[in-house]
Amino acid sequence: MSLVFLAFGAVLLLSGCTFKDIDKRAFITSIGVDQSEMPDKTYKVMVKVAIPNGDPKTPKSEFLILSANSDSISEGLNLMKSQIDKELVYGHSSTIVIGEKLAKKNIQPLLEFFVRRPDIQMTSYLSVAKPNAYEVLNFKPIQEQVSGGVLKSYFDFSRTESPYIDQICLFDAYRRETEDGVSIVMPIIESNKKELLVDKIALFDKNKLIMELNPNESETYRLLTTGIYNESLKVKNKNTMFVMNLEKGKAKYKLKDQNKNIIVNYTIKVRAVIEEKVDGLEMIREGDITALNKQMEEKINAETSALLNKIKDKDIDPIGFGLRYLSRNSENRNLSFWNKKYSSLTFKIKSEVKIKGTGLIN
Template identity: 35%
Template structure:
């Protein structure tokens, strides 16, 4: 009997502990699905934080419209979140938050300080997706795309490639961007999201180096970068040279590079591309595939060389050449890093493109 009393007392004590913990019922929570961080005006220090909160609905077709935007300003992100909590009756739940949008103006500031809150919070997923909002993050969060079944779901489909797959869309996760900011030899990059009435436009990107002005890539440069970085093969290459104009639908694409260490170090970048011609403005003949291959190689090589040269001129390295150089060499890290910083602006980059066009389409 004594043991029974002891067990019942222990059970009652555990119930008291559970009742005092931080658990909240689902109807007392507001689920944050997206967060936007904007810089305050120049004369003010701090941020404007905007939360996009989803609310459950009985009908699936109504879910896309069941959300609320709440903003607050603060000297820090944590302070702004506290002000938002004072406006919301429910507990904020960040467990489903997968979209982080950073205002364009923040790129000119110390972005590492901005990311500090996200990397320290235990309830923020490290696989959350990052992007830059143009003109600001709040505008992007307020867009209501037609046919969106869940709040912010359309942005998820863009970046995790469960929906559209485009060579212009760059994907970056929170853990990757954090690593790029602190790792020597690799500079970070983020996609730029622009609003177009009730839709999004994602065709450019920003390359970010801590303490320096970001480098904004145009549409063509963004496409070439994604091809090089991800070996993106769902692509069409435009060839316009020697009175020939055709579009090559890429079936397979492989990229690789190595740093040749010698008296005169150089980077050898190799690209193998295979595909078929899907459109042409001039008459094509199957017997001239060698000529079309050569034109494709010359055109693509020129585009790649131009982009890599731009990275060199601005002393930015989103490909990760410096990281590879550090891994190849032994010795003190400070010495290896200094050697690479001296070498990178002057190193020769040789680009080799091997094209194989398998056909000119079903029309001869």
């Protein structure tokens, strides 16, 4: 009996070392990694710490940027513990930003670390930062209720739908890094100190940034992958410029073996409405709509073919043609076989454009 009382007394004397009050915690909303400016260090690791606002009625975003130069990400995060009197909590972090210089070298160690770290969400959004991750993290919008919320809003399609942004989460980036037949793709966030601009896409191989797509190419890439909604396209018919509202655009493709070559047959369907007539007051006739349909199809075919061949020439495969071929071809599931075939891939594009009308006027 005395042993029972002794054990019970020992339990009462134990301190709650695993529990910390909320005012003893610092919540990380974003993580950034740049190439270190110190020649003897590899990384400059940064975290964006949200500072609570005492008045919930007043939207106000205050934050603190902690940084450390180190040879590894884990060392950098540990060094930052000495820069603040609170426990760093990563469970609320929703974005991971990688500096452009570092992205052009090797991002494999970064993906490996963040995937292994249990307190970092696998659904965190990844992006490339220009000119660097610090400038993007340090950007303060005019109005933001939660520090770091503006970065998440760019990639959360329940809040915004941009034809230039291709979101990617940590789990998907790691899958693309380890899976045969598909390569990594990330959006680019550019800071000019006055605003953030997200209208370009970065294409990687398995470890480094290979090429950047301009806004028009980024829009075409989105059309070929996830589709686009409510986007504008300019088409000139005779002497008149028309602006089309692409209400919906979707694409699908099939791989076909033909004469020892592989052909990618793309079918693109676009539904549009004439939104603006830039010059001229003439009425839009049925013949004009037919001609515009054909012009839009030719424009889409040309831009799609140019982008696909440009990507193929860089020997990267962000769309995942190789993954589909290897998964559905029972005879040749060898990656080296596919790599030889990929360089001679042929694209056949067929677009179907349907202009529904001219808006509210005829």
